[in-house]
Every structure is written in C-alpha cells, then in structure tokens.
Amino acid sequence: MNRIILTLGCLALAVPLAARPVYEKQDPPRELTEEQAARAAANYQKYCTLCHGADREGYANDHAPSLRSKSLFESGVPHSILRPLSYGREGTAMAGYLDEVGGPMNLDEVWDLTYWLFWQSGAERVRLTENPVEGDITRGEAVFEQHCTGCHGKNGEGVNAPALANPSALAHNKDEFIRYAIVNGRDGTPMQSFDGILSEQDIDNVTAFIRSKARDFNEQKTVLKTLPTPDQYVVNPQGEDPDFTLTDDMYVSSADLHQALQAKNRMILLDTRVPSVWQRAHIEGSIPFPYYSDLDDKLADLPKDVQIVGYCSCPRAATEHVIRQLRDKGYTKTAVLWEGIFGWMNLGYPVTRAEGISDKDEDEAAH
Numbered sequence: 600m601n602r603i604i605l606t607l608g609c610l611a612l613a614v615p616l617a618a619r620p621v622y623e624k625q626d627p628p629r630e631l632t633e634e635q636a637a638r639a640a641a642n643y644q645k646y647c648t649l650c651h652g653a654d655r656e657g658y659a660n661d662h663a664p665s666l667r668s669k670s671l672f673e674s675g676v677p678h679s680i681l682r683p684l685s686y687g688r689e690g691t692a693m694a695g696y697l698d699e700v701g702g703p704m705n706l707d708e709v710w711d712l713t714y715w716l717f718w719q720s721g722a723e724r725v726r727l728t729e730n731p732v733e734g735d736i737t738r739g740e741a742v743f744e745q746h747c748t749g750c751h752g753k754n755g756e757g758v759n760a761p762a763l764a765n766p767s768a769l770a771h772n773k774d775e776f777i778r779y780a781i782v783n784g785r786d787g788t789p790m791q792s793f794d795g796i797l798s799e800q801d802i803d804n805v806t807a808f809i810r811s812k813a814r815d816f817n818e819q820k821t822v823l824k825t826l827p828t829p830d831q832y833v834v835n836p837q838g839e840d841p842d843f844t845l846t847d848d849m850y851v852s853s854a855d856l857h858q859a860l861q862a863k864n865r866m867i868l869l870d871t872r873v874p875s876v877w878q879r880a881h882i883e884g885s886i887p888f889p890y891y892s893d894l895d896d897k898l899a900d901l902p903k904d905v906q907i908v909g910y911c912s913c914p915r916a917a918t919e920h921v922i923r924q925l926r927d928k929g930y931t932k933t934a935v936l937w938e939g940i941f942g943w944m945n946l947g948y949p950v951t952r953a954e955g956i957s958d959k960d961e962d963e964a965a966h
C-alpha cells in the first residue's frame with residue numbers, strides 16, 4: 600500500500616500539474632436597449648441559426664461551434680466574437696457579415712449582436728493580457744499530436760472542431776484567448792478542460808505551437824464588385840440545356856458542372872453564401888443568392904425553365920435550404936453542387952477572385 604502511495608507521490612513530483620491560472624474579472628460590456636436586443640435576436644435568427652442552432656448550441660451544420668459556452672464569452676468579448684462575425688474565418692463556412700466587406704449587417708448591428716450573445720450566455724468577463732504566451736514549439740507540437748489532432752486535425756486544419764491554425768482565427772485571437780480555451784475547455788461541447796491533464800508548461804507549449812502557425816494576414820478590404828443585375832443571371836443564355844444525372848435527385852458533381860460550363864450550357868448559378876465571400880471568390884457567372892434571402896422578393900427575376908445549380912461552402916447546408924424552398928415554389932430544374940465551392944477549388948476548377956486575393960490565400964485556407 601505504502602509503496603503505491605509513494606510511487607504516485609513521485610509521479611506527482613515528476614510532473615507537477617498546473618494550478619489553474621487565476622484570471623481577474625473584468626467589467627461587463629454595455630447593456631442593450633430593448634430595441635437593440637430585439638433587433639439582435641432577430642438578426643441571430645435570420646443569419647445564424649442555420650449553422651449555430653436556434654438556441655446557440657452549435658453543431659446544427661458544418662461543426663459550427665457553440666455560441667453559448669460561458670468560457671467563450673468570458674474570454675472572447677468583444678474581439679474574438681466581433682471579428683469572426685464581421686470578417687469571417689477565411690477558408691471555413693464562417694463568412695463575414697459586416698457591410699464593409701459585402702455582408703448584410705452594419706457596424707452597430709454586429710456590435711449589438713456580439714453583446715447580445717454575451718448577455719445570453721450569462722458569462723462574467725475575465726481580463727486577458729495582450730502578452731504572448733512563451734513556450735517550446737517543438738514540445739508543443741508533440742503535445743498537440745498526442746492530445747488534439749483527433750478533433751482539430753494534424754495541422755490544426757479542423758476535423759470536427761474549429762480550425763486552430765486558421766490564419767484569420769490566429770489574427771483575431773490573442774494567445775491568452777487560446778490558452779484560456781485549453782485550460783477551461785468550452786462548457787457544453789466536446790472541448791474538455793486540459794487543466795490537470797496537461798502541465799501548465801505543456802499548456803503554454805501547445806499554445807505557442809498553435810501561434811507558430813500564424814502568418815501575415817490582412818482583412819483585405821477590397822473594392823466591392825457591383826452585384827449582377829437580373830439580365831445577367833443566365834450563364835450562356837444561347838447555349839443548350841445541360842443534361843445532369845443527379846445523385847439522390849439533388850446533387851450534381853463538380854466534374855459534371857465543370858463539363859457543362861465548358862460545353863457552354865445554359866444555366867443559373869446561385870452562390871448561397873453571404874455575399875462577402877462571393878466578393879472574395881466565386882464560380883464565374885454565379886449570382887449572390889444568400890440563404891437568408893426573402894424568396895418572394897427574388898423569384899420574379901428567376902426563370903423556371905433554366906437549370907439552376909446552387910453552391911455554398913458548408914459544403915451543402917445553405918444551398919439545400921435554398922433549393923428545397925425553390926422546389927416548393929415549383930422550380931424543378933434545380934440541383935446542389937455536391938462538393939461545395941471548397942471541394943470545387945480543391946479539384947482544381949477555376950474561380951473568379953477579388954483583386955489582391957491570391958490562389959494561395961484561398962487554397963491554403965480551404966485545406
């Protein structure tokens with residue numbers, strides 16, 4: 600008996616476990632007026648439920664994270680919420696919603712939605728320093744491989760959890776925000792607390808490893824393109840109709856779509872993402888037709904006799920949502936691009952990009 604206790608004692612000495620770092624509390628942000636709160640709630644319902652769920656629980660589509668975890672709002676308000684919401688996470692299904700980059704919300708609305716999410720979560724804000732977390736990157740990589748790759752991917756590209764090596768995430772999140780998530784986990788999600796599982800030093804090491812994946816990143820406020828007008832909706836208006844064989848009566852493959860475009864077939868391509876990401880890169884000839892569109896406003900301009908193909912980056916959730924509604928309205932010649940636009944790009948098919956956005960930027964991000 601004594602021997603066992605002794606051995607355990609030695610182990611504990613050899614690997615000192617972290618005392619959970621103490622974080623000082625910070626004053627809460629401003630409260631919303633009733634009117635601001637009502638508008639934020641409505642914006643949440645309209646724009647966010649598709650992926651983050653009706654109750655902010657996350658995982659409705661595309662592994663979108665929880666937006667109710669206290670740990671996120673303790674450490675993330677405002678900028679780790681405001682920035683992904685405004686500018687998106689390049690190369691993931693999370694698009695930018697701020698009007699400045701082509702999204703549907705103005706600056707007041709994105710701030711109010713950030714604070715509304717905070718107040719919904721019931722979190723108390725903590726103060727995080729701006730200081731970098733110092734650690735041994737090589738050791739951090741080994742820790743990452745052992746404990747993190749199963750969910751976050753070998754290179755932090757994200758499997759069923761956020762892409763930790765994502766360049767825009769790393770530009771938006773300070774080191775202490777990352778460390779806070781590792782120490783505290785994200786309550787109510789598969790992300791457990793590593794406090795007591797990893798030593799304090801290894802938590803710093805793995806934080807430093809994640810940080811080492813960052814690279815130069817600009818918000819790329821490009822000059823916005825004018826959106827296509829209804830007379831420009833049909834691609835190859837003089838061409839023949841494509842003859843797609845749809846899988847599950849719904850999906851067309853990138854190869855078949857590419858072939859039909861090469862054959863100059865007549866089609867309408869709907870980009871069902873937030874228009875800010877259409878601004879960055881899209882399949883040539885596509886029109887922004889975001890998943891939150893009010894269809895009754897749009898249908899007058901959409902002919903029923905032309906083949907429609909929709910695509911998004913989720914890779915299909917937003918498009919299926921739109922195509923099902925169109926079918927209910929009698930649009931039978933409709934299909935969803937199976938691989939989504941990231942799959943399309945990874946297969947080497949072309950997209951039109953905004954000025955200043957290189958192939959490398961998007962492709963690296965689109966893992």
Ligand code: HEC
Pocket residue numbers: 642643646647648649650651660661662663664666671679680681683684688691692693694696712757760761762763765768913917
């Ligand atoms: C098409 C799906 C989709 C929609 C719609 C969407 N998101 Fe996201 N969101 C994601 C995904 C996926 C991620 C995680 C990306 C990553 O880092 O891998 C994410 C990440 C985030 C993050 C970062 C969270 C964190 O833990 O770092 C915030 C904040 C966020 N979304 C807020 C919103 C809000 C607010 C809306 C509505 C205005 C919204 N999202 C709409 C898919 C979506």
Ligand code: HEC
Pocket residue numbers: 657663664665666668671742743746747748749750751759760761763768776777778780781785788789790791793805
């Ligand atoms: C069982 C799967 C799983 C494992 C293992 C795991 N994570 Fe996570 N992690 C997640 C999920 C899921 C989320 C998103 C939770 C949410 O919904 O907010 C997350 C979130 C995070 C975040 C916050 C990201 C953000 O933008 O808010 C960080 C940082 C993180 N994990 C780091 C790690 C590290 C480092 C390890 C290894 C020591 C690790 N995780 C192991 C599933 C996992």
